[in-house]
Amino acid sequence: MQQIPLVDLSRISALTEIILRAGDASDQSAHRSMQDAYVRPDPDYPGLVGLSTLFRPGASLDQLARAGAHVFRHRKLSYSVIARVQQEFGAVGYELVLYVTPNAQLADHHTLAVARAGSIQPALPDDAAEALIRALTVVDNPYRPHP
Amino acid sequence: MREVFSDFMRLDRLPDGRIRIPLGTAEAADDLKNLREGERVRVCYPGNLAAEGIVESEPWQGTRYWYAVLESEQAIRDIHPETLAQADEATPSAKPA
Numbered sequence: 001m002q003q004i005p006l007v008d009l010s011r012i013s014a015l016t017e018i019i020l021r022a023g024d025a026s027d028q029s030a031h032r033s034m035q036d037a038y039v040r041p042d043p044d045y046p047g048l049v050g051l052s053t054l055f056r057p058g059a060s061l062d063q064l065a066r067a068g069a070h071v072f073r074h075r076k077l078s079y080s081v082i083a084r085v086q087q088e089f090g091a092v093g094y095e096l097v098l099y100v101t102p103n104a105q106l107a108d109h110h111t112l113a114v115a116r117a118g119s120i121q122p123a124l125p126d127d128a129a130e131a132l133i134r135a136l137t138v139v140d141n142p143y144r145p146h147p
Numbered sequence: 148m149r150e151v152f153s154d155f156m157r158l159d160r161l162p163d164g165r166i167r168i169p170l171g172t173a174e175a176a177d178d179l180k181n182l183r184e185g186e187r188v189r190v191c192y193p194g195n196l197a198a199e200g201i202v203e204s205e206p207w208q209g210t211r212y213w214y215a216v217l218e219s220e221q222a223i224r225d226i227h228p229e230t231l232a233q234a235d236e237a238t239p240s241a242k243p244a
Contacts, residue, residue, distance in 0.1 A: 022156055024227060027194030036152040036178075040171030046208045052156035071158050073220070074195050075227040103157065145220075 004045055007098040007110065012057055014083035019098070019112065020054045020064040022071075025078035025136035031129045038124035042111065045101050049122055050113035051132075054106065055098060061139075067108050069143035078136040088131035089114065094121070148199070150189045151178045151215065155196045155223065159214075166217040170202070172210050179213050190215045191226075198222045 024030065037051055054064045061079055065072075086096050097120060099111040114121045114128045121128065151170055159167040168190060173179040182188075182202050191197045199222060200215040217223065 023154060023192060023195045027228070029193035033152070033154065033193055033195075036176070037154045037156075039175045040152075040169075041175055041208075041212075043169050043207060043212050052154065071156070073155060073158075073223050073225070074192075075225055075230055076195070105157065105159070 004048060004111075005100040007055065007100060009082060009086070009096065009098065012082065014086060015081055017055070017057060017082045018059065018061055018064060018079055019082065019085065019110070020061065020068070020077055020079040021051060021112075021136070022068060022074040022077055022141070024074070024076035024138050025133050026138045030133055031126070034129045034132065035124045035126075038113075039122070042101060042103075044103055045099070045111070048099060048101065048111055048113075049120065050097075050099060050111035051124075053098070053110050053112045054108045055110040056108040059108070064108065065141065065143055068106065071105050072141060073144055074141055075144065076138050077141045078138050080135040080137060085112075085132065085135045088135040089128060092127040092131050094125075094128050094131065148187055148189050149178070149182070150191050151182075151202075151213075152176065152192070153190050153215065154192050155190075158220070161216075164219055166200075166220055166222070168198075168200070168215045168217065170213040170215055172207070172212055174210055182213055188215060190217075193226075195225075195227055197224050197226045 095115045097113040101111045200217040204211040204213045
């Protein structure tokens with residue numbers, strides 16, 4: 001596996017920095033969808049597992065939503081501050097890992113993975129999926145194209 | 148028609164206006180097992196988005212990586228429950244008065 005850089009979460013302001021994912025994390029199928037998405041490799045980053053997210057140090061929620069506007073057709077967006085994700089993962093024994101995985105369309109694209117005792121989980125465990133769902137807040141996507 | 152998963156977090160725009168969505172590998176995802184080149188599929192992010200397209204694959208890391216190709220971005224439909232409820236409200240009832 002190629003060496004993919006990580007976000008050093010100890011050097012960011014976890015109470016202000018935001019991750020954003022397109023889609024409705026409150027939907028009844030969100031748990032299964034997250035598990036489905038987690039295991040699918042990114043063609044640009046072989047060997048990596050995790051969930052597509054947007055993250056940019058210092059970016060507001062609005063800035064992240066705008067950054068994804070040319071891609072995200074989803075009615076809803078789901079977001080959280082890093083500290084909340086860490087808190088929810090920590091409560092069930094996991095750690096948040098963020099890989100820096102930009103692509104041609106999304107310069108702020110990152111891959112959110114889950115680790116236990118420093119070991120990346122090859123699939124998203126049920127309790128980690130529920131923890132992430134608890135951490136995420138769902139808002140309307142103001143920048144999607146109108147149908 | 149087979150249904151395959153995507154979270155639609157990546158839409159690769161092809162020069163002819165079509166859209167290519169990465170799906171993954173059959174080794175990683177059961178819904179991609181036994182896919183055939185050119186098979187028509189419904190790409191679905193349950194509760195969020197859906198689209199019909201044709202699948203194609205490329206050699207990748209010793210296996211094949213599958214993509215769904217959509218005719219255009221207009222092929223992507225919003226299937227969020229709120230959107231579907233609004234559509235129902237906007238549709239005149241077929242029941243006689």
